[in-house]
Amino acid sequence: MKKYFPEKLYPDANGLCCLGGDLEPEILLEAYSRGLFPWTSKPRIGWFSPDPRMILLPQRFTPSNRLLRKIRSQTFTFSFDQAFGEVINRCALPRKKDTCTWITSDFIQAYAKLHQLGIAHSAEVRHEGNLVGGLYGLAIGRAFFGESMFSLKPDGSKIALAYLCRFLAENGFHFIDCQVPTAHLASLGAHTISRKNFNIMLEKALRDDFQAVWKI
Numbered sequence: 770m771k772k773y774f775p776e777k778l779y780p781d782a783n784g785l786c787c788l789g790g791d792l793e794p795e796i797l798l799e800a801y802s803r804g805l806f807p808w809t810s811k812p813r814i815g816w817f818s819p820d821p822r823m824i825l826l827p828q829r830f831t832p833s834n835r836l837l838r839k840i841r842s843q844t845f846t847f848s849f850d851q852a853f854g855e856v857i858n859r860c861a862l863p864r865k866k867d868t869c870t871w872i873t874s875d876f877i878q879a880y881a882k883l884h885q886l887g888i889a890h891s892a893e894v895r896h897e898g899n900l901v902g903g904l905y906g907l908a909i910g911r912a913f914f915g916e917s918m919f920s921l922k923p924d925g926s927k928i929a930l931a932y933l934c935r936f937l938a939e940n941g942f943h944f945i946d947c948q949v950p951t952a953h954l955a956s957l958g959a960h961t962i963s964r965k966n967f968n969i970m971l972e973k974a975l976r977d978d979f980q981a982v983w984k985i
Contacts, residue, residue, distance in 0.1 A: 773799050774816070780964070784819030784949070792879035794886060801907055801914055802975055804968050806948060810875050820964035823947040823954060825915075830934035831958035836927055846895045847932040849983040853884045856891040856903040860917035872917060880916070883907060890983055892929040901925040904933065906945075908983075912974035913937055914946045930957065936983075943974040 773796045778786040786805060790796055792814065800806065800816055809815040832840070839845065857880060861872035883889035888909065894902040902925020904918035913933075918926035937945065947954050950961050962970070 774803060774805065778803070778805070778818060780818050780820060784817040785815050786818050787816050788813045790814055790816070792875055794879075794882050794888075797879065797883065797907075798888070798909065801909055802971075804964070804971055806914065806916075806946075807876070808871055810871075810873055817948075818964060819949055821950065821961035822964055822967040823950045823959050823961050824967065824970070825934070825945040825947055825954065825957070825959040827934040827937035827942055827945060829958045830931060832927070832931055836924055836931065839924055840928060840931055844896060845901075845928055847929070848893045848895075849936075850884070850890055852893050852900060852903070853889070853891040853905065854881065855900060856893060856905050856919070857881070857917075859900070859903065859919040859921075860905065862919070880905065892933045894925050894929045894932075896922060896925075902927075902929050904929045908942075910975040911940075911942045911977040912944060912946065912971060913942055915948070927957065941977075943977075944970060946971075 773790060774787065780786045792807065792810070797807070804818045805816045807814050808817050857872065857877055861870050861877060863870050880889045884891070889905060889907050891905040892903055893900055901922040902918070902920045904915065904926055906913055906915040918929060920926040934945070947959050
């Protein structure tokens with residue numbers, strides 16, 4: 770396999786390791802397998818590997834009592850890969866406090882290719898038949914790389930994450946890569962580890978060459 774990145778990568782204070790390249794599937798697969806992810810594309814693609822790194826162990830997802838009640842109410846339905854395009858486009862919409870998004874058209878096209886290859890997946894939550902929350906990311910080996918999520922109703926994305934964690938735990942996934950620390954994810958059980966330890970965990974997860982059947 771052709772190598773697209775330097776053997777040694779040294780992130781700056783923001784986690785940026787290098788600039789350039791493109792978003793073709795083989796480059797993205799090497800990047801994620803090396804602990805890198807793209808976060809910008811203008812004017813050049815930025816490849817990041819932050820330290821510390823936030824991860825969520827699927828079996829340690831800790832929903833609030835309110836969220837558990839919503840899940841148990843059975844008023845929401847859940848699916849995988851039924852609306853990947855709609856999920857990623859919803860995630861790409863600017864948040865209320867923002868005026869722009871990092872999920873530009875080139876990112877959408879790139880991850881759509883990975884979805885067609887069975888590597889990128891979406892999780893969808895519906896209420897009365899309408900899409901109200903979801904997330905998308907990549908499954909490589911037994912690691913899941915979370916990219917973005919959205920909610921159109923309160924807790925829509927949290928419900929998607931809850932179902933995803935159950936599925937990943939049942940299928941022996943090692944962790945969800947949450948990339949950068951946030952209070953939101955920490956409240957759900959995510960924690961930070963060093964970049965060094967993340968890369969050790971990643972190497973172990975990638976040794977397990979496994980493709981889950983994305984059905985629920």
